[in-house]
Each structure stands twice: as C-alpha cells, then as structure tokens.
Amino acid sequence: MQNKLTLTLLLMSLSMACAGNDAGVADPDDTDVNADRASGDDDGVGDDAAEDDGDAEGMKDAGKPSVEVPKPPVDAGKVRDATTPTPTPTPADSGVKAPPSADGGTLPVPPVGTPTECLASATAAPGSTMNLTLGERKYTLHIGRAVKVGTAAPLVFSLHGLTMTPASMESMARWYPLSDSEGFIVAGPAGVGSSNGWDLSGTKDFDLMKAVIEDVNKKACVDRKRIYSTGFSHGGFMSFANACKLSDVFAAAAPHSGAGACRNASVRAMPIFTWHGDADGTVSYSSGKSAHDSWVTHNKCGAPTDFSIGSNKCQEWKGCTDDVPMKMCTIPGGGHRWSGDATKAIWEFFKGITLP
Numbered sequence: 001m002q003n004k005l006t007l008t009l010l011l012m013s014l015s016m017a018c019a020g021n022d023a024g025v026a027d028p029d030d031t032d033v034n035a036d037r038a039s040g041d042d043d044g045v046g047d048d049a050a051e052d053d054g055d056a057e058g059m060k061d062a063g064k065p066s067v068e069v070p071k072p073p074v075d076a077g078k079v080r081d082a083t084t085p086t087p088t089p090t091p092a093d094s095g096v097k098a099p100p101s102a103d104g105g106t107l108p109v110p111p112v113g114t115p116t117e118c119l120a121s122a123t124a125a126p127g128s129t130m131n132l133t134l135g136e137r138k139y140t141l142h143i144g145r146a147v148k149v150g151t152a153a154p155l156v157f158s159l160h161g162l163t164m165t166p167a168s169m170e171s172m173a174r175w176y177p178l179s180d181s182e183g184f185i186v187a188g189p190a191g192v193g194s195s196n197g198w199d200l201s202g203t204k205d206f207d208l209m210k211a212v213i214e215d216v217n218k219k220a221c222v223d224r225k226r227i228y229s230t231g232f233s234h235g236g237f238m239s240f241a242n243a244c245k246l247s248d249v250f251a252a253a254a255p256h257s258g259a260g261a262c263r264n265a266s267v268r269a270m271p272i273f274t275w276h277g278d279a280d281g282t283v284s285y286s287s288g289k290s291a292h293d294s295w296v297t298h299n300k301c302g303a304p305t306d307f308s309i310g311s312n313k314c315q316e317w318k319g320c321t322d323d324v325p326m327k328m329c330t331i332p333g334g335g336h337r338w339s340g341d342a343t344k345a346i347w348e349f350f351k352g353i354t355l356p
Contacts, residue, residue, distance in 0.1 A: 123219075124141075139188055140166040140167070153184055153185050153220065155184065155228070156229075160188065160190075164235075169231075173232065209229075226251055228252050228353075240255045254273040255288075256274075256339070257288065271326065277336065280335055280336045296320075305318070325352075
C-alpha cells in the first residue's frame with residue numbers, strides 16, 4: 001500500500017513539472033541568451049554596460065538596464081539622432097558606450113552645449129554683463145543683445161595686457177557694442193599675480209580658457225565651432241599661445257601688439273590676423289612680425305597681397321594649408337595701443353571661420 005502511494009505521488013510531481021514547461025516557463029540558464037536573440041541586442045550595450053561598471057550604485061545586481069538603448073537607424077550620419085537614446089537608469093560615469101554606428105564603429109557623443117544641444121540653464125539675458133568667479137579666478141561675461149536664447153552663439157575671448165583688467169580691456173577695444181549688434185558672446189578672463197599676467201609656459205591658464213567656456217555655456221549657449229581668441233599686449237602673447245596649444249578649441253586667433261612663435265609642427269593650420277604698430281616701444285614690431293611670419297611658414301602660405309583698412313597697411317596671404325585665411329595689419333606710426341579699426345575688422349575675420 002505504501003509503495004502504491006509513493007508511486008502515485010511521483011507521477012503527480014512529474015505531471016506538474018511537465019505542465020509548467022508547457023506554460024512557457026523557460027530554463028533560467030537560457031533566459032538572457034534568448035532575450036538577446038529575440039530583440040537583436042547583441043551589441044553589449046545592455047549587458048556589458050552593467051558588467052563594465054559592476055560597482056556602480058544601483059547596477060550591482062542588474063543583468064540589463066530596465067530600458068534598452070535602441071540601435072541607431074541605418075542612416076547614422078546624423079550624430080545627434082544616432083546618439084540620443086532612450087534614457088537608461090545608468091549613472092553618468094558607468095561607462096555606457098554610445099550605440100554603434102551602421103558600420104560597426106562607435107559614434108562620438110556630442111559634448112553638451114554644441115550647436116545641436118543647448119543647456120536648459122543657458123538663459124542669460126541678451127545685453128547683460130556679469131562679473132563672475134570661477135574657483136579662484138575671475139572673468140567678465142557679456143551676452144550680445146542680438147544673441148537669441150536657445151540658439152548657439154559665437155564666443156570671443158578678449159584678453160587684457162599686463163597690469164590691465166577685463167574692464168580696462170573693454171574700455172579700449174569696445175567689444176560689447178559690436179557684440180550687441182552682431183550677436184556674439186564676449187568673455188574676458190582676468191590674469192593673476194602682481195602684474196595680472198598670463199602663464200604662457202604652464203597649463204593653468206590654458207585650463208582656465210577651457211573652464212571659462214564650460215562655465216559660459218551654462219549661462220548662454222556657445223557654438224563650439226566658433227570660439228575665437230584675441231588680446232592686447234600680453235593678451236596678444238596669450239592669443240598666439242592659444243592658437244598653438246588649443247587649436248582644437250579656438251577656430252582662429254587675432255593677437256594685437258603681441259608676439260610668440262609656435263614651435264609645435266603638429267598643430268593644424270591656424271587662421272591668424274595680427275595687428276601691430278610699427279613704432280611700438282613696448283613689444284617691438286619686429287617681434288610681432290616674426291611671430292606672424294612663423295605662422296605664415298607653418299601654414300605654408302603663398303605670397304601676400306596688399307590692402308588697407310583705414311590708414312593701416314595690411315597684407316593677406318592665400319594658398320595656405322586647408323585654405324585658412326591669414327592677415328596682418330601694420331599701424332603706421334602706431335605705438336603700444338589698440339587700433340580703433342581693429343575690433344570690427346577682427347570680427348569680420350572671425351565670423352567667417354569655423355573650427356574644422
């Protein structure tokens with residue numbers, strides 16, 4: 001009797017197990033594999049994202065993010081469309097890769113604040129001027145009146161000379177009124193030390209330039225392809241240096257009464273518009289001309305042609321590498337001062353140039 005009862009219970013257990021499989025209960029060992037095959041998700045964005053950063057908060061036990069990153073369309077040429085997936089509950093530093101492009105590569109995710117994406121915080125009023133602090137450094141910011149909120153605008157760095165300030169630089173160069181009519185942003189970082197100078201040999205002031213760009217972009221949308229550097233005297237030295245060391249950031253440079261050659265042969269061809277007085281007793285005309293000529297050589301330009309802006313004697317070089325424009329204006333009898341013709345001419349030079 002007991003043997004019959006045992007046999008009956010065994011048969012009932014087998015029957016229940018069979019009924020479970022018939023109802024679609026999958027083998028636990030095959031669940032992830034089958035899910036991947038069914039969805040076509042074999043790119044690793046889901047599973048590998050969790051494995052790559054297994055210690056990230058909220059990801060330790062997750063086999064997949066709860067929302068899958070969709071594959072880009074076959075026409076993946078538009079970086080914005082291909083790299084803006086449905087949001088995933090993944091920490092920003094979890095190492096999740098951008099979705100793969102159609103050819104199997106990885107599309108770069110555009111940095112926040114490019115012309116294709118403005119920050120929600122970038123709502124500073126057009127026409128406003130601000131004195132700002134960034135860590136231990138300070139800078140002034142002016143949003144041109146013609147700048148449209150939510151639309152990326154060019155950014156011009158106006159760099160002062162020794163013993164000067166951003167305010168005295170603006171009093172001399174008058175960038176704000178031009179930005180109001182033309183629709184660009186002006187940033188004026190302040191130098192440091194007893195002379196308010198720039199660190200041309202270290203990295204801290206080049207890091208400052210990049211930090212200012214990021215900070216400005218939180219207040220007004222910056223067009224990353226149209227960032228320019230100009231400056232007077234030591235600020236002219238810094239603008240020459242920006243062209244050399246930050247050629248991937250600045251689209252062009254226009255040093256005024258500055259100097260300093262670039263000795264890095266690997267730097268891209270760079271658009272330069274130099275201004276200098278031929279009677280400058282502080283930074284010699286010959287040193288400024290030498291710095292400009294070094295860029296003419298670096299850019300492999302052809303012979304110059306003459307033209308004039310007001311009473312200034314100017315030259316333009318064509319046939320340069322990548323067709324970059326090159327100009328220099330000499331101020332006849334000009335001492336160590338900013339030319340009244342320079343600001344508008346520099347902007348006309350800048351506004352037609354974009355970062356490659």
